[in-house]
Every structure is written in structure tokens, then in C-alpha cells.
Ligand SMILES: O=C(O)CCC(=O)C(=O)O
């Protein structure tokens with residue numbers, strides 16, 4: 047081992063001092079040639095791993111990808127971004143956050159880390175990312191097909207991107223081989239599960255902006271985040287602006303560009319895979335430290351994000367754990383891209399396997415028949431609670447066949463009774479409910495009362511095609527709470543950087559709660575089966591939730607969506623919405 051350490055020093059030298067005082071040499075430069083020509087693979091491997099363990103980033107020179115090809119890709123990228131907006135928009139990035147291909151205009155995407163309580167969050171929320179990007183993958187990726195504009199708009203663009211994608215894949219494989227050797231494993235340990243590849247090439251352009259606005263954090267380029275796959279290869283021009291978080295403090299350190307190199311960093315999935323022995327370090331893009339002009343120069347960079355094959359089950363790398371240092375994570379199946387993303391964005395969370403449970407079948411969800419009378423909202427309109435999201439309240443009919451018999455709701459104990467008498471009365475009601483719950487004849491009974499659900503909708507003010515992300519949040523309350531119970535939580539969410547990712551929020555109200563309970567007062571039964579709340583929520587999703595989040599004012603009584611759209615939702619789910627459902631207790635069970 048001794049000689050490895052010494053060789054390591056020869057290969058790992060620090061970047062030469064730069065005239066800008068703020069730059070530091072925290073990111074090492076490693077010459078990759080001895081790995082490629084086989085003269086000293088182990089030393090290169092050790093040097094990379096050492097950097098991954100300390101800071102998560104390392105510069106590689108002589109990485110094997112010809113400078114001509116890199117220059118060619120940058121030339122094409124500059125030409126692409128110089129096209130008129132309308133032409134770039136002929137290859138638009140879809141509004142949903144799940145299909146990362148095509149062109150995103152400045153401000154369309156907001157990269158944030160899930161660290162809401164750091165820094166001035168309410169300020170961060172207002173800042174758009176001033177960058178534009180184009181993303182591409184392999185042509186035969188069925189989950190995320192590429193999005194190209196007509197070839198004659200920029201001849202050679204598609205071919206250059208695809209060629210560069212595959213050239214980077216070759217470099218990636220060599221780096222993965224080095225990593226395996228660094229971990230003391232067989233050379234193909236990582237390569238054999240990076241075969242497809244499910245990678246993403248991203249062209250980035252940070253337009254020239256006011257230096258002071260960037261420094262004062264009125265605008266941003268890319269906010270602090272970590273990458274989610276296994277490793278990222280970053281090619282950048284000589285402008286600078288990338289900053290990485292210090293391993294010893296929360297400070298961000300400007301990283302000086304190194305000509306002819308690629309910057310390699312470990313991402314979240316690899317960190318987890320390595321049992322947290324290597325770091326997926328948080329980084330961001332700001333104004334270059336050496337700039338004194340009023341505006342920053344344009345900056346171009348090209349990250350290449352590498353991912354594990356989706357069907358792989360990943361267990362902690364064997365040499366990263368032992369009896370003394372146990373595994374922190376269970377084996378993880380990378381079965382869907384979504385799964386890969388979720389786990390990688392929460393790398394610290396131990397994943398516990400789901401325990402299956404036998405759930406009762408739901409009664410069918412017939413579309414509710416058109417009721418004769420449409421009730422009004424029982425409570426007067428409220429003042430708008432949030433400045434950035436607009437509140438409106440809506441009514442939808444609940445599913446029409448209700449489980450259980452129609453029995454009168456229990457009477458409230460009179461205030462004249464003593465505490466003991468009240469307790470006794472409530473006890474009797476509870477006994478009856480429990481008996482009913484266990485009685486199959488009661489369970490199988492049904493009634494047809496018309497009931498209503500009420501929802502609050504909070505829509506992002508100024509929502510439009512270019513700032514829409516397709517993300518919809520849906521909240522379902524616990525027993526005894528009205529839909530407004532979520533507002534303190536919404537206040538936190540709307541004040542966080544994540545707010546820019548949200549188009550719409552809906553908060554649900556079960557039939558015997560809040561406004562819904564007031565509307566339904568006379569039609570409520572004393573026997574309520576929880577599964578009916580699930581059916582009511584399904585009913586809303588299938589028949590009433592509008593197809594696309596939009597800024598339009600919706601009527602109080604939401605109209606039924608066309609049957610073809612309902613049929614499509616049954617088969618394929620939502621096409622224009624990414625839904626996140628949140629439920630508390632009874633509300634969570636219902637979901
Ligand atoms: O432009 C850069 O230097 C960094 C880009 C980046 O971090 C990313 O796209 O994830």
C-alpha cells in the first residue's frame with residue numbers, strides 16, 4: 047500500500063495558483079493517462095477515490111476524449127442557444143418533471159436541494175434560474191424519448207449531440223473501471239450495471255446577467271444541489287462560476303476551470319452505494335469570482351449524468367462495510383426511473399421494504415348521477431391567505447352508493463350532563479359502532495344518499511405554459527380536521543424554494559368534515575365506512591380534477607371531465623400532471 051500512496055502524490059497535484067484570490071485548489075487534478083495506458087492503474091484509481099472521499103469532485107486530464115470533439119460539441123451548443131427562441135421551442139422540454147429531454151427556456155427550470163430551512167428561503171423562492179438547457183439521451187430510450195427540432199434548423203445538431211453522448215459513455219466506463227479498482231473490486235464491478243446507458247447529456251447556457259444581481263442573490267444560475275445518478279462528467283468553458291460546498295463547513299468554494307480537463311463528481315446514488323464512504327457534494331453556479339464588470343460573460347457548460355441500469359438491484363459495495371462498520375442501506379432495486387430519482391434525492395434515508403397487507407375491495411366507483419339540487423358553499427369567502435398562490439373553494443358530488451345502512455347520526459351529549467354521564471353516552475355510541483363494524487350484514491348494506499365533498503384549490507399566481515411544471519399536490523386530512531388544517535404547512539411550503547416546482551395544491555374535505563359536513567348535515571349517516579373516503583377521492587381524480595393545472599378561475603361546482611379523459615386516466619394515469627399525495631392518519635389510509 048505504501049507505494050500506492052507515493053504514486054498517488056506524483057499523479058495528484060493541485061491546480062496552479064490563480065490570480066483571483068477567491069479560487070482555491072480544493073479540487074485536485076488527476077492525470078488519467080496512466081490508467082488508460084495501463085502504466086499505473088492503481089495509483090490513478092486511488093487518487094480518484096481519495097478525492098471522492100474527501101470532496102466528491104476531481105478534475106481529470108488526459109481522460110481520453112479528444113479536445114476536438116469537446117470543442118465541436120461546445121461550438122454546436124453555442125449555435126443552438128444563439129437560435130431564436132421560437133426555433134428552440136420547436137423541441138420543447140415537456141412541462142412534467144418526469145421527462146427530461148429537449149429545450150428549457152431561461153427560468154423554466156428551478157434546481158433546488160431539499161434543504162428548505164437553510165438561508166433566506168422566502169427570497170430564494172422568488173429567484174428564477176437564469177439558464178437555458180437542452181437535454182438528450184440515447185435514441186432508443188422508451189421511457190424518455192429524445193425531443194429534436196427539424197434537422198434543417200441546425201444541421202448536424204442531433205448527430206453531434208448523439209456522437210458526444212456515446213463518446214462520453216466510453217469515458218464513463220473507464221472511470222467506472224478505475225473506481226472499481228479503487229474499491230479493490232474487479233474492474234467490471236460498476237461497468238456491468240451501466241450498460242444501456244440511461245444517461246443524460248445536458249447542454250447549458252448561462253446568459254450574461256448583472257453581476258451584482260447574481261452576487262446579491264436577486265437572481266440565480268443553478269442553486270445548491272447534488273446530482274442524483276452515479277457520477278457526473280462536467281465539461282465547462284473557461285469562464286468559471288461553479289462552486290462546491292466545503293467538506294468542513296457550509297461555505298461554498300469557487301472552483302477554477304482547468305483547461306483540457308473534465309470535472310468528475312460523485313452523485314447521490316453512488317454515495318449510497320458506497321455506504322456513504324464517498325461524497326455527493328452539493329454545488330451551485332454563481333458569478334465567477336474574478337469578474338469585476340457590470341455584467342458577467344455568458345457561460346457554457348455540458349454535464350453528462352451517468353445512471354445505473356434501471357433493473358439493477360444495488361447493494362452496498364462489498365469493501366465499504368464490515369462487522370465494525372455495518373451497511374447503512376438495504377439493497378435497492380432501481381426498477382423505475384422515478385424510483386431511482388426519489389431514492390437518490392433522499393440518499394440519507396434508510397429504505398424499509400413495504401409490508402403487504404390484505405386490503406378490502408372497494409365498492410365500485412360509479413360516476414355520481416347528476417343531482418337535482420346543487421348546494422352553495424356554506425361559509426362566506428375568505429381573504430386570500432397567500433400572496434403567491436390563489437385560493438378558491440369547490441364542490442364535487444361524492445360517490446353515490448355508500449357503504450353501510452342509513453342510520454341517524456348519534457346525538458351530541460347535552461351540556462347539562464355530568465362528565466361521567468357524557469363519557470357513558472359516548473361509550474355506548476362507540477360500542478354500537480364497533481359492533482356494526484364487525485357485523486357483515488351491516489358491512490354489506492348500502493344506501494344512496496347524495497353527499498358532497500369540498501376542496502380548496504391553491505393555484506400558483508401567474509401560472510402559464512413556460513413556468514408550469516405539471517406538479518400537483520393533494521392533501522387529505524385526518525379525522526376531525528377541516529381542509530384548512532393544512533394551511534400552516536402550505537405556508538411553509540409556499541415560502542420554500544420548492545414552491546416554484548408546484549403548479550397547484552388541492553386540499554380535500556371528507557363528507558362529514560368542515561364545509562362538506564355543513565352541506566351534508568341532513569344526509570349523513572351514523573355509520574361511516576373509511577373506504578368510502580378512498581372512493582370519494584378516486585371519484586374526484588377520475589371524474590372531476592381538471593386535465594391540466596391552469597391559471598383559469600374554476601366554477602364552484604367543478605364540471606365533470608369528458609368520459610374519454612376518465613377512461614384514459616383509468617388506463618394510463620394522468621398525462622399532464624405529476625401528483626404527490628399527502629395524507630394524515632385517516633387521510634393517509636384513505637389514499
Ligand atoms: O454548469 C455547471 O458548471 C454545473 C451544472 C450542474 O451542476 C448541473 O447541471 O447539475
Ligand SMILES: [Fe+2]
Nearest residue numbers: 271272273329
Ligand atoms: Fe449538478
